Amino acid sequence: MIRDSVTIMRGCFGGCTFCSITMHQGRAIQSRSKESVLKEVEALAAQPDFKGNISDLGGPTANMYRMRCSKPEVEKVCRRLSCVHPTVCKLLETDHAPTVELLREAREVEGVKRVHVASGIRMDLAADEDEYLEEMAAHHVSGHLKVAPEHVSEDVLNNMKKPSVESFDVFAERFLAASARAGKEQYLVPYFIASHPGSGVEEMIDLAVFLKARGYKPLQVQDFIPAPMDVATCMHFTGLDPMTMKPVKTVQRLSDRKVQRALMQFFLPENWFTVRRALVEAGREELIGSGRECLIPSNPPKEAVAARRRAADAKVRGDRKKGGGVRPRSKGRSGGSGRG
Ligand code: SF4
Numbered sequence: 206m207i208r209d210s211v212t213i214m215r216g217c218f219g220g221c222t223f224c225s226i227t228m229h230q231g232r233a234i235q236s237r238s239k240e241s242v243l244k245e246v247e248a249l250a251a252q253p254d255f256k257g258n259i260s261d262l263g264g265p266t267a268n269m270y271r272m273r274c275s276k277p278e279v280e281k282v283c284r285r286l287s288c289v290h291p292t293v294c295k296l297l298e299t300d301h302a303p304t305v306e307l308l309r310e311a312r313e314v315e316g317v318k319r320v321h322v323a324s325g326i327r328m329d330l331a332a333d334e335d336e337y338l339e340e341m342a343a344h345h346v347s348g349h350l351k352v353a354p355e356h357v358s359e360d361v362l363n364n365m366k367k368p369s370v371e372s373f374d375v376f377a378e379r380f381l382a383a384s385a386r387a388g389k390e391q392y393l394v395p396y397f398i399a400s401h402p403g404s405g406v407e408e409m410i411d412l413a414v415f416l417k418a419r420g421y422k423p424l425q426v427q428d429f430i431p432a433p434m435d436v437a438t439c440m441h442f443t444g445l446d447p448m449t450m451k452p453v454k455t456v457q458r459l460s461d462r463k464v465q466r467a468l469m470q471f472f473l474p475e476n477w478f479t480v481r482r483a484l485v486e487a488g489r490e491e492l493i494g495s496g497r498e499c500l501i502p503s504n505p506p507k508e509a510v511a512a513r514r515r516a517a518d519a520k521v522r523g524d525r526k527k528g529g530g531v532r533p534r535s536k537g538r539s540g541g542s543g544r545g
């Protein structure tokens with residue numbers, strides 16, 4: 206995948222707090238020239254074992270190519286962490302025409318059959334760009350387009366410095382319409398993060414309800430990892446938003462992380478007991494049952510019972526290994542209680 210991919214720029218002005226790209230690649234986008242990118246595509250296409258597919262023409266965010274602050278003198282002194290949060294800055298040039306031109310020319314290179322865009326794209330910037338969406342849907346998506354709404358809770362999204370979840374719905378509608386016009390059945394694969402600062406059980410239940418309503422079943426869960434240099438890492442360890450110094454709830458215990466993961470995958474039978482307990486404790490019993498909006502059925506599926514039995518057996522085996530399980534019965538008083 207890496208061998209047949211081409212990086213077209215570096216940097217990201219998104220400023221998402223859980224991502225350190227803005228810190229180590231910079232907020233100002235540095236784009237390669239079209240000629241330089243095409244030269245690399247030609248070199249790849251000339252390789253004897255090249256199969257005709259460019260696996261990715263992208264970068265940290267594939268549709269930020271050639272985007273920049275329109276006023277360099279303002280950019281020099283601007284202290285905003287993100288050019289697109291809470292709103293897209295009026296001084297940001299968001300023209301997608303250079304990206305469209307680059308994609309078109311790349312797929313015309315001799316020996317190239319397909320040019321995929323596998324890097325993530327910023328949905329709030331792309332949603333209004335009809336030409337870009339048509340181009341992507343018709344030529345550069347191989348069935349599934351990965352996008353990253355990351356959460357649905359306004360509070361969590363604010364902590365992440367991500368746009369509101371409505372921008373996902375708007376983008377989804379337009380992308381699916383563009384795919385239909387291109388005569389293709391294509392889908393979005395949305396990514397979400399569990400246990401991000403600000404995300405508690407209530408927020409994860411809201412996310413589960415959102416997923417259920419739209420028919421999404423995430424096969425993978427991104428578990429928040431406090432990585433070096435992230436603003437969210439600072440929130441995780443201090444319990445404060447360093448921008449506002451307001452308290453932020455955080456998830457520290459592994460058992461609480463597991464609950465958040467289970468809520469995102471509420472549809473997996475083995476998560477039934479965990480999800481049920483979380484819903485009952487949160488007072489959301491209306492989501493248990495056979496109604497269309499319910500997350501889990503009233504009774505545990507047999508896979509849930511089997512999974513619980515396996516977990517209990519594994520725990521007993523683990524206890525025995527540690528010497529904490531069944532011990533030979535002690536003789537006399539020196540053996541403690543004698544219960545083993
Ligand atoms: S002025 Fe706006 S576009 Fe320019 S760097 Fe600041 S936030 Fe970004």
